[in-house]
Amino acid sequence: MPLLEVDDLHVSFGTPDGVVRAVRGVSFSVDRGRTLGIVGESGSGKSVATQTIVGLTRGARVSGRATLDGENLLGADPDTLRRIRGAKIGMIFQDPLSSLHPYYKVGWQIVEMIRAHERGTSKSAARQRAVDLLDAVGIPSPRTRIDNYPHEFSGGMRQRVMIAMAMALNPAVLVADEPTTALDVTVQAQVLDVMRDLQREFGTAIILITHDLGVVADMADEVVVMYGGQVMERAERRDLFYRHHHPYTEGLLNSLPTSGRRGKLTPIAGTPPSMITPPPGCPFEPRCVHAMDRCREKPPTVEIPGGGPHTSACWLPVERAQRTKAEAS
Amino acid sequence: MTTTEHNAVAPLLEVTDVRKHFPIGRRPLFGGPQPVLKAVDGVSLQVRPGETLGLVGETGCGKSTLARCMVRLYDLTSGTVNFNGSDISTLSRGELRPLRREMQVMFQDPYGSLNPRRRVGSIIGDPFAIHGVAEGDERKRKVQDLMELVGLNPEHYNRFPAEFSGGQRQRIGIARALALNPKLVVCDEPVSALDVSIQAQVINLLAELQERLDLTYVFISHDLSVVRHVSDRIAVMYLGKIVEIAGVDDLHDHTRHPYTQALLSAVPSADPDAVAARERIVLTGDLPSPANPPTGCRFHPRCPKAQQICVTDDPELVSRLGDDAVHQVACHFPLADGELLTASRPAIADIDPDLSFDASAAEKGTSA
Numbered sequence: 001m002p003l004l005e006v007d008d009l010h011v012s013f014g015t016p017d018g019v020v021r022a023v024r025g026v027s028f029s030v031d032r033g034r035t036l037g038i039v040g041e042s043g044s045g046k047s048v049a050t051q052t053i054v055g056l057t058r059g060a061r062v063s064g065r066a067t068l069d070g071e072n073l074l075g076a077d078p079d080t081l082r083r084i085r086g087a088k089i090g091m092i093f094q095d096p097l098s099s100l101h102p103y104y105k106v107g108w109q110i111v112e113m114i115r116a117h118e119r120g121t122s123k124s125a126a127r128q129r130a131v132d133l134l135d136a137v138g139i140p141s142p143r144t145r146i147d148n149y150p151h152e153f154s155g156g157m158r159q160r161v162m163i164a165m166a167m168a169l170n171p172a173v174l175v176a177d178e179p180t181t182a183l184d185v186t187v188q189a190q191v192l193d194v195m196r197d198l199q200r201e202f203g204t205a206i207i208l209i210t211h212d213l214g215v216v217a218d219m220a221d222e223v224v225v226m227y228g229g230q231v232m233e234r235a236e237r238r239d240l241f242y243r244h245h246h247p248y249t250e251g252l253l254n255s256l257p258t259s260g261r262r263g264k265l266t267p268i269a270g271t272p273p274s275m276i277t278p279p280p281g282c283p284f285e286p287r288c289v290h291a292m293d294r295c296r297e298k299p300p301t302v303e304i305p306g307g308g309p310h311t312s313a314c315w316l317p318v319e320r321a322q323r324t325k326a327e328a329s
Numbered sequence: 330m331t332t333t334e335h336n337a338v339a340p341l342l343e344v345t346d347v348r349k350h351f352p353i354g355r356r357p358l359f360g361g362p363q364p365v366l367k368a369v370d371g372v373s374l375q376v377r378p379g380e381t382l383g384l385v386g387e388t389g390c391g392k393s394t395l396a397r398c399m400v401r402l403y404d405l406t407s408g409t410v411n412f413n414g415s416d417i418s419t420l421s422r423g424e425l426r427p428l429r430r431e432m433q434v435m436f437q438d439p440y441g442s443l444n445p446r447r448r449v450g451s452i453i454g455d456p457f458a459i460h461g462v463a464e465g466d467e468r469k470r471k472v473q474d475l476m477e478l479v480g481l482n483p484e485h486y487n488r489f490p491a492e493f494s495g496g497q498r499q500r501i502g503i504a505r506a507l508a509l510n511p512k513l514v515v516c517d518e519p520v521s522a523l524d525v526s527i528q529a530q531v532i533n534l535l536a537e538l539q540e541r542l543d544l545t546y547v548f549i550s551h552d553l554s555v556v557r558h559v560s561d562r563i564a565v566m567y568l569g570k571i572v573e574i575a576g577v578d579d580l581h582d583h584t585r586h587p588y589t590q591a592l593l594s595a596v597p598s599a600d601p602d603a604v605a606a607r608e609r610i611v612l613t614g615d616l617p618s619p620a621n622p623p624t625g626c627r628f629h630p631r632c633p634k635a636q637q638i639c640v641t642d643d644p645e646l647v648s649r650l651g652d653d654a655v656h657q658v659a660c661h662f663p664l665a666d667g668e669l670l671t672a673s674r675p676a677i678a679d680i681d682p683d684l685s686f687d688a689s690a691a692e693k694g695t696s697a
Contacts, residue, residue, distance in 0.1 A: 041524035042495075154615045155388070184387035184551060189595040189611045211524065214554075214597025218604050237601050255529035256599050257558030264536070265558070267529030271494050 001070070002029035003205050004053075004173050009064035011045070011052045018276040022048040024229040025064075030222075032172065033199065035206040037220030037237075039213060039252075043272055045229040046209050050175050054089055055081040068173065087117050090166030090204075094178035096158035100150040106161050107131075107146030114168050133164040137194050156187035160194060167198055174199075177209045192219060213256060217241060222308075225249050228273050228283025231301075236308030245304050245312035245321040248284045282313065290316055340375035340411075341545050342399060342513060347372050347408035349391075349398050353620055366620045368394040370569035371408075373646070378512070381539070381546040383560030383577075385553055385592070389616055391569040392549050396515045399547060400432045401425060413512065430460055433506040437518035439498030443490040449476075449501055450486035456508035475504040480534060496527035500534065507538065515547045520555060532559060553596045557581070562655070565589050568619055568627040571646055575656035583666055585649060585658035588628050590670055610670045626661065633670045634662045 011023040023045040030036040040046040051057050053066045053073055066073040068088060076084070085091070093099050101109060110130040115121050121129075127146070134142035137160040150158060159179060166174055176195065180188035192215070199206055208219055216223055216237070223240045225233045225248065233246040244250055251268040270287040279285050281296040288295065294315055304310040304321045312321070350365035368391045376382045384392045397403045399410060401417050409418045417428060436442045443452055454472045457463045463471050473483035479500040490498055499519060506514055519535070520528040536559065538544060550556045556563060557577055564574040565586065573586040584590045591610045598604055614631045617623055623630050629639040638661050646659040650666075664670070 041526065156615060185553065185595040185597070186387065186591060186612050187615075188597070189609060190613075193611055212597060213525070213599035214604075217599050217601045218597055241599065241601050252525060253599060255525045257529075257532070257554045258599075264533055265529040267533060268526035269530075271496065271527070272524075 003032050004068050004207075005029040005066070006049070006053060007065040009049060009052065009066065010062065011048050011057060012061045013057075013059070014061075015276075020275045021278060022060075022229055022275055023052065024278070026226070026229070026231050028224050028231065028234065030173065030205045030207055032205050033203040034221045035199065035208055035219050037216035037223040038207065038209045038226060039211065039216050039223060040226035041211060041272060043275060044226040045275075046226045047177055049226070050177065050207060050209055054085055054091060054175065083117070086113060086171070087169045088171050088173065090169070090171040090174045092159070092162045092166050092174070092176045092179050094181050096155065096162045096182075097150060099162055100158065102150055105147050105149055106134075106153070110134075110146075110161075110165050110168055113165060117169055129168070130164075133168055134161070136167075136198065137161070137164045138190070139164075154187075156183055156190060159183060159191050163191070163194055163198070167202070167204070170202055171204065173205045173207065175207045175209070178211070179208070180215065181210070181212070188215075195219070213252065225252070228278055229275060230283055231311075231313065232284065233310075233312045233314075235304070235310040235312075239304075239307045239310050239321075243304075243307065243321045245310070245316070245318065246284075246314050247288050247290050247316070249312075251287075282315075338377045341378040341413055342376040342547075343411040344375070344395075344399060345373050345409045345411070347395070347398050347410065348406040349394050349403055350406045364620065367569050367622060368619060369398060370619075370622070372566075372569075372571055373408075374564055374571065374574060376513070376545060376547060378545050379539075379543060380561040381548050381559055383556035383563040384547060384549045384566065385551065385556050385563060386566035387551065387592075387616060389568075389619060390566040391619070392566050393517055395566070396434075396517055396547060396549055400434055400513070400515055402434065426460075430456075430509040431511050432513040432515070433509070433511040435502050435506045435514060435516045435519050437521050439495050439502055439522060440490075442502055443498060445490050448487050448489060449481075449493070452490070453501060453504045453508060456505060460509060462509065471508070472504075475508060478507070478538070479504045480530075494527075495523055496530055499523060499531050503531075503534065503538070507542065507544075510542070511544070513545045513547070515549070517549045518551070519548075521550060521552065528555070535559065553593065554598075565592065568617065568622050570627060570659065572628065572660070573658045574646070575652075575658075579652070579656045583652065583656070585652070585656070585663040586628075586660050587632050587634050587662075587664060587670055590664060608669055613675060626659070629675075631675050633675060634664075635675060636662065 007027045009023055009026045012019050012021045026049050028036060038046045048057060052060065052062055062074055107127065107130050110133065111126040114126040114129060131142045131146055134146060139145050139157060139160055153161060180191050183191060198204060210216060220237050222236055224231055227248050232248045233244060254266040255268060257265060268287050273279055273283050273286060282299045285291045285295040292315060299313050299315045301311050301313045302318055304312055304318050347369055348371055349369040350367050352363050353366045354364050356363045372395055386392045398405055405418050409416050412428060412432060417425060450472050453475055454468050457468045457471060473486060476483045481497060481500050520531050523531060539546060548556060548559050560577050562576050563580050564571050567588050573589045584593060591612045594610045612631050617630065625641050626639040626644050629635040644659045644661050646657045648654050648657050649663045
């Protein structure tokens with residue numbers, strides 16, 4: 001059984017304009033020591049899906065199942081959820097400055113978090129652990145840096161502090177929502193290395209949410225591509241990049257400027273759908289070059305044979321994926 | 330472009346030894362110099378008509394400040410900017426005005442750069458109003474032509490910015506920048522706020538417009554794959570200075586500066602096999618503060634190749650290792666073709682700071 005399993009998750013929000021159906025039937029899972037990449041553009045529902053699992057979407061209408069180590073997450077009462085968050089699921093977000101309290105020293109914030117979850121830990125023991133954690137994420141002279149305020153750290157260092165805090169209780173799952181989007185590429189490389197090292201050491205499962213296909217190609221074992229609140233394609237990393245099946249995955253990859261090829265890019269025409277009145281069938285149908293009449297009914301999620309576990313929500317014949325493989329090699 | 334071709338055309342924009350220092354904090358009570366942040370510290374470059382010059386570097390390297398100096402949105406601390414034959418660094422506001430029509434800026438944030446309470450037609454028509462070019466029906470017609478040019482529906486003339494998506498808003502910014510037929514357009518992170526599929530639409534549009542309207546672009550971005558796609562030449566900045574400038578292919582195939590190599594190797598690629606095969610150089614440390622930059626070569630505290638001379642002497646931006654004049658690097662120990670930085674830790678840690686200056690080693694380094 002997978003460590004974290006999400007099945008048929010639906011999330012919607014009431015807004016003055018109508019009900020926003022942000023997530024519509026999403027399923028994924030992740031195992032210990034593995035990294036699941038969730039990619040999608042703004043409004044694809046990738047962040048809402050993961051925030052719902054950890055109980056951060058208050059006021060949302062939620063249905064479906066999500067279990068961690070067999071324990072149900074969606075129906076859990078606030079106390080249970082608080083115990084799970086931090087201790088079993090660590091989280092890091094895009095903007096480390098707004099995730100850290102500006103008035104308190106970073107060491108205090110880590111110590112507080114350890115002691116909130118482990119009542120018996122003494123202050124000095126927690127502080128020692130905080131120093132070790134800062135050291136583990138590569139912050140130089142952690143013994144003095146522990147008494148600095150968040151603003152005294154650079155963006156990359158702050159994200160390291162966030163990782164240290166998320167990993168403080170050795171959680172089974174680390175949810176990283178666009179962890180490097182605000183960082184420069186050289187700093188991004190440093191931060192991704194830290195995450196990789198920690199995963200190797202502690203066997204943490206990582207859910208990496210990003211819009212950057214390059215980060216996914218570098219980090220993920222398995223990839224889920226989301227669009228319009230649904231999963232379009234799910235595959236092992238190499239399968240996704242070299243023998244993708246779904247036209248949206250293909251469109252995303254074609255939109256990227258590739259090294260050494262100038263000239264015109266091939267963008268996806270049109271804009272993403274409204275999540276208040278999403279298209280009745282495949283959400284990508286209005287922008288898809290292969291759209292057919294039957295795309296207006298919900299497409300089945302088909303198994304793509306040959307390679308790892310691979311599914312795609314599209315009516316196109318499965319042989320399509322084989323063709324892209326031939327082109328790639 | 331070969332060296333001779335490149336030098337044959339007179340530059341449209343020539344930036345010579347430009348410095349822009351911002352005052353920070355208070356002037357010391359008992360005299361002493363005002364502390365300054367050296368955002369741009371001695372940059373010289375040329376932009377030829379019709380080309381796209383990419384400007385890359387990390388946060389705080391001064392690329393946006395330099396771009397703003399290029400079009401005199403900032404007054405310079407020192408240096409000159411020559412645009413199309415006239416020195417714009419000393420002109421008064423009134424004298425600048427006619428030249429403003431020929432140089433335009435496009436900004437990153439399609440949300441922050443459009444007034445939410447004004448209709449799109451009047452936003453795009455602003456340049457006509459300010460420069461007294463067209464009025465009434467003529468202005469409306471010109472605005473609608475522009476909207477069509479950038480792929481917006483001209484019937485949406487009376488809509489508000491909030492009614493457009495991010496990509497469409499960026500098109501509004503482009504239409505406004507192009508209203509007065511500029512020669513030079515400075516694009517400051519024009520696609521960074523957009524999703525990839527939309528980003529590709531805007532990049533294609535910019536390329537198309539460049540061809541049709543004979544535009545010259547200075548294209549700033551932190552996304553190196555985008556810059557590589559759109560640029561003819563690329564200048565790499567680090568802490569207020571250009572460390573390397575070269576044609577796109579030269580910069581990638583014959584990388585000379587250790588910082589450029591580290592920067593390029595850190596760019597994520599959507600090709601798992603290429604990523605696995607690639608030697609990635611992860612730099613240690615953070616960007617030093619531009620208020621108190623390191624002595625000598627500014628990259629020396631993080632450079633795996635640094636020697637004693639790098640601590641004391643600031644290298645000049647010149648052609649090295651037999652490169653043509655288009656490819657220049659500011660480094661005492663430029664990388665040879667195929668040379669990879671082996672260590673990622675800064676070499677300077679191994680050098681005894683008290684070590685006396687070794688002239689023979691320096692000699693060897695500069696003549697290499």
